[in-house]
Amino acid sequence: MADWERLEGYDLTGKRALVVGFANPAGHAITEALAESGANVAVASATMDGDEVMAAKRAARTVSSLGRETFSQGWDVTLPTNVRVGLRQLVKEFGVPSVLVYNADLPLSKPIEKTGDAEFANIQAVNLNGAFYAARAWVRELQEGQTGRLIFVSSILGERGVKNLSAYAAAKAGVLGLAASLSQELAPAITVNSIATGWMDWTLGRGKDDPSQNLLLRFIPMRSFGGAENLGPLTVLLASDAAGFLSGQVFHIDGGVSNHL
DSSP states (O other): OOOOOOOTTTOOTTOEEEEEOOSSTHHHHHHHHHHHTTOEEEEEESSOOHHHHHHHHHHHHHHHHTTOOEEEEEOOTTOHHHHHHHHHHHHHHHOOOSEEEEOOOOOOOOOGGGOOHHHHHHHHIIIIIHHHHHHHHHHHHSOTTOOEEEEEEEEGGGTSOOTTOHHHHHHHHHHHHHHHHHHHHSTTTEEEEEEEEOSBTTOTTOOOSOGGGOHHHHHSTTSSOBOGGGTHHHHHHHHSGGGTTOOSOEEEESTTGGGGO
């Protein structure tokens, strides 16, 4: 991110945050943005996949290089006990985060008749079940009277239909429903918001980056795929004191494409 002067209300100095999920570049970008804004940031992978665990560790090194405190873990968010125990250890070593960002993302593009039971269950487990487990474990660790920010990174596919993505869309729709419900249940101490991404530069099967050769790009008003750097500033806003009256909202980072679907 470019250097910028933190304004009162947007300064996260002294806050502790936890980012979960590093299967896509958004996890690192969000972690870096929070740290640049003054927060100490812990990180956890959503799966024990080696590449994701290493991505989380790299994000932690970035936080450390910025002079902030950090803590890195490997989680399997499909296992509630693993999430609970991991968070308790994190709290012991790092402190209780006042900001939780859930960015776990496991895509699947497959016709419904060819989607197996195990595949469907795994998509729900990482994208939706893990979001529930992480939020529940975090809320249980909050101290009485503590305020917080809960931010789910989801997808516009949880709101709009696209063929061959039924399992993934069902999971992401569930995350948006979870966020909407928690925004009522946890108020006024905790705000809960969602970021819904569109077609990003890490989306599988997106095609070429040249609008003249890619019908999908011509369908996106901004004529480009989104980048991880687009998520950091919005996350900082939602984590900040300036967003104290923003809750229950879904913010689209999609280049305007939702209005076409």
